[in-house]
Amino acid sequence: MAQQEPEDLLELSADTRSILEDNDLRPLWEVEEDLGNLVGDIDPDIWKWEDIQNAIDSIEDDVPIADLPPGFQRRVAVPVNTGYRNAVSNTIYLGIQTVSPGETAPSHRHGANALRFTIDGNEDMKTVVAGEEFPMLDNDLITTPQWEWHDHVNDSSETAAWLDVLDLPLVLDSLNARNTFENHELERQPVTKSRGYWESQYGRARPFEDKKEDDIPGPFQGNREATPPYRFQWSDTQEALRQRAENDEPDPHDGYSLSYVNPATGEPPLFPTMSFRAQLLQDATDPHFHNATEAYFVIEGDGVTHVGDEALEWSKRDIFLVPPDETHHHEPDDEAILLGITDRPVFEAFNFYAEAKPS
Ligand code: 1HN
Numbered sequence: 001m002a003q004q005e006p007e008d009l010l011e012l013s014a015d016t017r018s019i020l021e022d023n024d025l026r027p028l029w030e031v032e033e034d035l036g037n038l039v040g041d042i043d044p045d046i047w048k049w050e051d052i053q054n055a056i057d058s059i060e061d062d063v064p065i066a067d068l069p070p071g072f073q074r075r076v077a078v079p080v081n082t083g084y085r086n087a088v089s090n091t092i093y094l095g096i097q098t099v100s101p102g103e104t105a106p107s108h109r110h111g112a113n114a115l116r117f118t119i120d121g122n123e124d125m126k127t128v129v130a131g132e133e134f135p136m137l138d139n140d141l142i143t144t145p146q147w148e149w150h151d152h153v154n155d156s157s158e159t160a161a162w163l164d165v166l167d168l169p170l171v172l173d174s175l176n177a178r179n180t181f182e183n184h185e186l187e188r189q190p191v192t193k194s195r196g197y198w199e200s201q202y203g204r205a206r207p208f209e210d211k212k213e214d215d216i217p218g219p220f221q222g223n224r225e226a227t228p229p230y231r232f233q234w235s236d237t238q239e240a241l242r243q244r245a246e247n248d249e250p251d252p253h254d255g256y257s258l259s260y261v262n263p264a265t266g267e268p269p270l271f272p273t274m275s276f277r278a279q280l281l282q283d284a285t286d287p288h289f290h291n292a293t294e295a296y297f298v299i300e301g302d303g304v305t306h307v308g309d310e311a312l313e314w315s316k317r318d319i320f321l322v323p324p325d326e327t328h329h330h331e332p333d334d335e336a337i338l339l340g341i342t343d344r345p346v347f348e349a350f351n352f353y354a355e356a357k358p359s
Pocket residue numbers: 072074076095097105110114150152164166168
């Protein structure tokens with residue numbers, strides 16, 4: 001932020017200025033400069049998998065999870081950009097986390113919502129959420145809703161890696177809701193549910209009468225239906241994408257697209273703050289722009305996404321960012337599948353969402 005030089009300041013009498021300063025007041029025409037400018041420009045950006053892999057391998061060699069300082073205690077490489085140094089945007093945090101064979105990322109819970117999208121997984125890599133062990137197979141998407149206990153246990157002989165997505169900057173910075181983090185007394189929470197329990201609660205045949213409508217976990221209140229712990233198996237999502245490509249028309253901007261729904265409502269968004277799509281692209285999409293931010297993880301294929309004047313060339317496992325209000329469209333080389341991540345629900349909740357085609 002450019003600080004105003006004293007000579008730029010409108011002449012106010014010394015008396016007026018000291019009255020204002022002494023009373024923690026500022027005139028609007030000076031405050032204006034700061035409004036909407038505390039977060040720097042968030043530019044289009046891409047993180048190539050090769051570079052991410054180098055980084056996560058290297059930090060894995062250097063630090064066991066057990067040696068991490070007290071705090072979140074997760075071994076993660078966090079993509080950041082010029083305008084916002086904690087995360088990819090002021091609403092969405094992405095990270096690439098590893099857990100080595102035999103390691104546990106200890107149990108804790110927090111107010112922010114989280115999800116894992118598995119990059120290198122297997123049957124014996126488990127994320128334990130709200131009492132149930134969820135196996136992490138490649139491309140599975142698993143929710144860690146706000147205030148649910150979660151730990152990650154690698155009982156396999158391979159290092160596991162995944163993409164973390166949290167609404168952390170929104171919760172911690174914008175909303176300043178910082179007082180909701182707790183470590184479990186145990187490194188691993190007790191597994192109290194059998195495999196498939198959460199699916200049985202929220203699948204197609206499910207208990208109905210005794211479900212509470214406003215069951216938001218933790219100290220929170222609100223008017224959204226809580227998102228349950230849930231694993232979206234890639235094999236199901238992949239089959240649904242294939243059906244869509246064979247039978248439906250593509251969306252002009254998102255290709256053959258599926259929304260990950262909140263299993264409690266059967267509708268998007270998956271979390272009140274973030275929405276997720278699996279997108280199969282066969283042809284170039286049409287350009288448009290919107291005020292929501294989008295981040296993408298490349299599940300399969302190669303291509304380029306044009307964002308403003310920039311061409312982001314992507315391949316499998318790359319991560320890229322489409323900032324607010326930048327015109328963008330995708331051009332897959334051949335067939336490609338993207339995980340689309342957006343903060344659009346936040347805008348929609350307050351009737352602020354807007355999108356348009358370039359003129
Ligand atoms: C967290 O709980 C995890 O549970 C990962 O794996 C990254 C970043 C900030 C705050 C909490 C996890 C996180 C995090």
